[in-house]
Every structure is written in C-alpha cells, then in structure tokens.
Amino acid sequence: MRPDTDARQVTPLPDVMLEPQVRAALLEDLGRAGDITTDAIVPASLRTRCVLAARQKGIVAGLDMARLSFALVDPTLRFTMHAPDGSRIAPGDRIATVEGSARSILIGERVGLNYLSHLSGIASATDGVVHAIAGTKARVCCTRKTTPGLRALQKYAVRVGGGANHRFGLDDAVLIKDNHIAIAGGVSVAVERARRAIGHLVKIELEVDTLEQLKEGLRIGVDAVLLDNMPPPTLREAVAMVAGRAITEASGRVTPETAPAIAETGVDLISIGWLTHSVSVLDIGLDYAD
Incomplete structure (x- = not known):
C-alpha cells in the first residue's frame, strides 16, 4: 500500500535541536565497545538496503530523528523519506528507505525506531481525539x-x-x-x-x-x-x-x-x-x- 502523502504541514524542528538527543541515545546504546553482535556477524564491506515499514495504521512523526540516528552513525548512508511527518500510513506502507553499510544501518536501527515509533504513537493518538x-x-x-x-x-x-x-x-x-x-x-x-x-x-x-x-x-x-x-x-x-x-x-x-x-x-x-x-x-x- 502507498501512504497518504497529503500530510499535515507542520514546520519541522531544526537538526540543531534534534542532534544532541540522538547523539546521546546512540552513545547510550553503543556503550563501551560498540555493537559487538553486528561487528562479529556482518562483514564490514557489506552494503544493503532496508525499509522502515508500518505495522499499524496511524500518523508518521519523528522521521528526522530516524534520519539522524543513521546519519550520525555513518554520514554516507542514504536515507530517503517516502511518507513525511503527518502522513497517514497503513500496515505494509513504506515510510523511508536507508541504503549503505549494513553494519551502520543495524547500529542506528533501534535508536531511530525508538524515536519514530514513540512520536508516531503520540501523533496518532492525538489525531484520534481530533477526529x-x-x-x-x-x-x-x-x-x-x-x-x-x-x-x-x-x-x-x-x-x-x-x-x-x-x-x-x-x-x-x-x-x-x-x-x-x-x-x-x-x-x-x-x-x-x-x-x-x-x-x-x-x-x-x-x-x-x-x-x-x-x-x-x-x-x-x-x-x-x-x-x-x-x-x-x-x-x-x-x-x-x-x-x-x-x-x-x-x-x-x-x-x-x-x-x-x-x-x-x-x-x-x-x-x-x-x-x-x-x-x-x-x-x-x-x-x-x-
């Protein structure tokens, strides 16, 4: 399914406000030795493409936090938004695609999803009461x-x-x-x-x-x-x-x-x-x- 891209027009927060939060979350997750699971299993040279996809219907919010979660790990990753903040999504809809180093994508995955899922939950619940x-x-x-x-x-x-x-x-x-x-x-x-x-x-x-x-x-x-x-x-x-x-x-x-x-x-x-x-x-x- 394709997301409804008739998104609510809300001015995004600038990266200068978002980056310190994402950086702190990544440092917390990486701890003292980095991602020892990914480093052990995934070859450093492997490149891949992954999709951020909806499992529930709702409203997208927090894509810039997800983008920064990958960009701060590896600036060479390519992050493409398909459903901007404010879009209505349904199960199976593509929200964004990230391409590049498989290691880097896996390192940034959880922090990005934590922010995106949490903020989208707030936006979706708000939308429910608004309706x-x-x-x-x-x-x-x-x-x-x-x-x-x-x-x-x-x-x-x-x-x-x-x-x-x-x-x-x-x-x-x-x-x-x-x-x-x-x-x-x-x-x-x-x-x-x-x-x-x-x-x-x-x-x-x-x-x-x-x-x-x-x-x-x-x-x-x-x-x-x-x-x-x-x-x-x-x-x-x-x-x-x-x-x-x-x-x-x-x-x-x-x-x-x-x-x-x-x-x-x-x-x-x-x-x-x-x-x-x-x-x-x-x-x-x-x-x-x-």
Whole structure:
C-alpha cells in the first residue's frame, strides 16, 4: 500500500535541536565497545538496503530523528523519506528507505525506531481525539506531563497529529493552580500577585474546580480559565458564565470516548496529559529489502 502523502504541514524542528538527543541515545546504546553482535556477524564491506515499514495504521512523526540516528552513525548512508511527518500510513506502507553499510544501518536501527515509533504513537493518538471532536470548535491540547528531555519532541508530535501546544515550561505563561491558590489564600490575591510580577506580554490562566472560583476569577480578570474535572453539564454552565471573556480549557480524565461530550459544551481547548505521558508506540519495523 502507498501512504497518504497529503500530510499535515507542520514546520519541522531544526537538526540543531534534534542532534544532541540522538547523539546521546546512540552513545547510550553503543556503550563501551560498540555493537559487538553486528561487528562479529556482518562483514564490514557489506552494503544493503532496508525499509522502515508500518505495522499499524496511524500518523508518521519523528522521521528526522530516524534520519539522524543513521546519519550520525555513518554520514554516507542514504536515507530517503517516502511518507513525511503527518502522513497517514497503513500496515505494509513504506515510510523511508536507508541504503549503505549494513553494519551502520543495524547500529542506528533501534535508536531511530525508538524515536519514530514513540512520536508516531503520540501523533496518532492525538489525531484520534481530533477526529472524535470534529465538528466542534474545541482543539486538542497537550500538557507539561512529558518525558524529561523529550518535551519539545513530544509537543512537536502533538502538532503533527493536529493538536495544539500548551505552555512549554514554567516561564512562558502563568498558570495558577489549586496549590497556588491555597498558599496565596484565595483566587483574587493569587491573580493580583501574578499580575504585578509579570511582563505585559505574559498571559494568565487560572485553574478552577468550582463555578464559584470561576466567578471570582472572571471578576478580577484573567486571560484563560482551566476548568478542571468538571462534568459536561457544569462545563456548559461555565462556558456560558465566561461568555467569551476568557479562553476556556477543559481537563481531567479525557478519553476519545468522553471527548465529544466535553467538546460539545463549547470549550475552546481540551487538554490531555496521556497524549505524552503514557501513549502507546506505533508499531514500525525495519525490513531487510535486498
């Protein structure tokens, strides 16, 4: 089968951001003596061609990580993409071909597949929720519940899957959560302290558990409200209370099955932590082609 090459157009991350991660992963895998299995079995002069192929249907993400996994091992390897990031694939589809030294291909295989399978899993899961809420105005959004060191990559994969990104770290937006409110002594004092401390371009989002907290937050004024663990009827009431005065974001125990009812309440965003912290990989393999 041929992949659907009508891929989502997402700006790829530059190699300068990706290379340190791939290099560290390769060094971890090679250890102190290199690939002793491949060195013992595969002649140094042998050249071959292998295909990265889909075992499941889904969305491709992370091909540049796979490309770099081979290129850093051996710059003479030829890596050809057949299904760019954002492409829809089905079992048997060719994603990419790598040609050159058989030893080099086998050395880079696992690191490349680890990144490609993981990021494609995130993109595919995101795409599933995006399709589940199609026809509503809501957008699927990720969180900061990411694997340490992989945040930029995982958030990129969410974008490839059709989702949107929440803040990348603690320094690019204010998110006042329940513990901030408790320690500050209330919603109003927490928001007021935040507003005095930040620059004019920094937005403030307030997490609320109740409609009473929401009412207080709207009175003092915030840019966005995170409506945490509210059932759809309460979410609908919250959206009506906000009436366009702030961005509305729903979170808490969202699944592809529950997402449509949440989206139909009129919220702007639905944030989902499991998209990055516990999603399954997409099964992709490296097949010997010669």
